[in-house]
Amino acid sequence: MASTHDMAARGAEVLVASNRGPVSYEVREDGSLHAKRGGGGLVSGLSAIGPDAGALWVCAALSDGDREAVARGVGEEGVRMLPIPADVHADAYNGIANSVLWFIHHLLYQTPLEPVFDAEFRRQWASYEAYNGAFAEALAEEAAEGAAVLVQDYHLCLVPGMLRELRPDLRIGHFSHTPWAPVDYFGILPGDIREQLLQGMLGADRLGFLTRRWANAFTACCTEFAGELGKTQIGVHGLGADADFLRERSHRLDVDERMADLRAQIGEGRRTIVRVDRTELSKNIVRGLLAYRQLLDDHPEWRERVVHVAFAYPSRQDLAVYRDYMTEVRRVTEEINAAYGTPGWTPVLLNLEDDFARSLGAYRLADVALVNPIRDGMNLVAKEVPVVSDEGCALVLSREAGAYWELGEDAIVVNPYDVLETARALHEGLTMKPEERAERTKRLSAAATALPPAKWFLDQLTALRELQPT
Numbered sequence: 477m478a479s480t481h482d483m484a485a486r487g488a489e490v491l492v493a494s495n496r497g498p499v500s501y502e503v504r505e506d507g508s509l510h511a512k513r514g515g516g517g518l519v520s521g522l523s524a525i526g527p528d529a530g531a532l533w534v535c536a537a538l539s540d541g542d543r544e545a546v547a548r549g550v551g552e553e554g555v556r557m558l559p560i561p562a563d564v565h566a567d568a569y570n571g572i573a574n575s576v577l578w579f580i581h582h583l584l585y586q587t588p589l590e591p592v593f594d595a596e597f598r599r600q601w602a603s604y605e606a607y608n609g610a611f612a613e614a615l616a617e618e619a620a621e622g623a624a625v626l627v628q629d630y631h632l633c634l635v636p637g638m639l640r641e642l643r644p645d646l647r648i649g650h651f652s653h654t655p656w657a658p659v660d661y662f663g664i665l666p667g668d669i670r671e672q673l674l675q676g677m678l679g680a681d682r683l684g685f686l687t688r689r690w691a692n693a694f695t696a697c698c699t700e701f702a703g704e705l706g707k708t709q710i711g712v713h714g715l716g717a718d719a720d721f722l723r724e725r726s727h728r729l730d731v732d733e734r735m736a737d738l739r740a741q742i743g744e745g746r747r748t749i750v751r752v753d754r755t756e757l758s759k760n761i762v763r764g765l766l767a768y769r770q771l772l773d774d775h776p777e778w779r780e781r782v783v784h785v786a787f788a789y790p791s792r793q794d795l796a797v798y799r800d801y802m803t804e805v806r807r808v809t810e811e812i813n814a815a816y817g818t819p820g821w822t823p824v825l826l827n828l829e830d831d832f833a834r835s836l837g838a839y840r841l842a843d844v845a846l847v848n849p850i851r852d853g854m855n856l857v858a859k860e861v862p863v864v865s866d867e868g869c870a871l872v873l874s875r876e877a878g879a880y881w882e883l884g885e886d887a888i889v890v891n892p893y894d895v896l897e898t899a900r901a902l903h904e905g906l907t908m909k910p911e912e913r914a915e916r917t918k919r920l921s922a923a924a925t926a927l928p929p930a931k932w933f934l935d936q937l938t939a940l941r942e943l944q945p946t
């Protein structure tokens with residue numbers, strides 16, 4: 477192994493670490509590797525930083541295709557993919573990160589039955605530790621003396637503490653893209669696990685959150701379960717949409733073509749209610765469909781005159797609960813279409829593919845955007861729609877999305893559990909006067925792009941570098 481001095485001599489000055497990287501590979505039948513852009517908001521945010529920033533992005537190999545790419549030495553410039561063994565990654569990502577930590581921070585457990593912290597959980601926890609350890613080692617190996625390392629999200633909570641042990645010279649930041657759980661809910665976790673998670677993160681010099689609400693929840697958990705924050709600084713950085721990228725990307729030919737196709741499916745002269753999400757439990761897609769059905773009941777005048785275009789692209793399909801949720805989304809859609817549809821009108825158009833260009837086409841033509849998560853760190857879709865919208869779009873927004881704190885004033889705000897209120901909000905959005913809609917969209921767009929990804933990243937980097945060495 478190279479000495480610390482050798483590493484420092486050739487290492488990177490800025491490093492980013494996240495589970496999901498900018499691309500993922502798939503092995504085609506002819507044996508070739510096909511690269512696909514990583515989905516979700518974390519990648520949308522970090523991709524904007526680009527290779528020009530000179531940062532090294534350390535991420536996990538997520539699929540067999542990714543592991544094959546590593547084995548063949550294929551990869552993007554400025555990206556290092558870690559070939560973590562598939563079983564270790566599955567336990568850490570599916571088992572701990574997405575079935576436990578994601579559920580805790582998004583309040584998703586149905587507590588009479590779940591969670592159960594048993595021997596299987598402990599086995600998976602050991603993989604989570606090993607997986608975090610692999611990141612800490614790779615970062616320690618790649619970082620120049622005194623470099624800044626920005627660790628991302630709940631997959632990597634233990635990395636800051638581990639990395640501090642290996643390389644005390646580094647400036648270490650950690651950023652949470654999720655909400656943070658309230659004290660009583662975080663308290664569901666076993667005591668030693670709570671402690672390890674908090675102490676792992678407190679190994680960072682600086683912790684970032686998307687809203688003050690999530691930052692406050694974290695500090696409350698520290699006070700309750702870890703005693704104190706120590707010297708770790710807390711910052712709030714509300715990741716915004718990337719206006720330049722979105723405006724250029726949404727006017728390319730492929731988007732125009734998909735828009736024309738969508739228009740043909742929707743039908744002449746009809747209004748549209750659009751949603752775009754991963755098929756994610758916390759996005760509340762089923763209640764969104766129920767609210768739309770309620771709208772058709774409360775306001776029969778909308779029948780045949782409106783279409784709900786719902787993009788629910790696959791996410792975390794290794795987990796049965798996510799597969800079941802997708803089945804439920806499909807079932808409720810079919811039920812609505814069977815009950816209300818007519819020969820010339822399909823009330824819900826459900827898109828289950830990850831098709832970014834088609835989603836952008838839907839953003840452009842939407843009359844109303846429905847963003848009703850039960851709980852969401854930020855929700856970039858709420859910020860992207862107003863930027864891209866052709867003629868203005870009313871935004872129905874959950875007060876439980878981080879984006880609410882920045883967009884709440886010009887959105888129609890809803891309690892995500894309240895289907896009747898959401899139905900009323902959809903009606904309000906559909907009947908909003910075009911001038912008011914356009915005005916609100918302009919203000920929403922300005923608020924949504926106030927902190928573009930590149931600045932979001934630079935602000936954190938600067939703050940980290942300005943900290944006095946401890």
Ligand SMILES: O=P(O)(O)OC[C@H]1O[C@H](O[C@H]2O[C@H](CO)[C@@H](O)[C@H](O)[C@H]2O)[C@H](O)[C@@H](O)[C@@H]1O
Pocket residue numbers: 496515516517518519521629653654686715791792852853854855856
């Ligand atoms: O990587 P996946 O398991 O496929 O999930 C996709 C991402 O989901 C979460 O995104 C969050 O980050 C967004 C940007 O800050 C934020 O707007 C959104 O509210 C969050 O849900 C997750 O935190 C990421 O790690 C995932 O990559």
Ligand SMILES: O=c1ccn([C@@H]2O[C@H](COP(=O)(O)OP(=O)(O)O)[C@@H](O)[C@H]2O)c(=O)[nH]1
Pocket residue numbers: 514515516517518520752754789829830831832833835854855856857858860
């Ligand atoms: O087919 C699609 C449609 C959308 N998006 C992008 O996925 C991100 C979703 O981020 P958000 O913060 O709304 O939620 P997350 O999925 O990260 O929880 C947005 O930037 C979308 O543009 C995507 O990757 N593929």
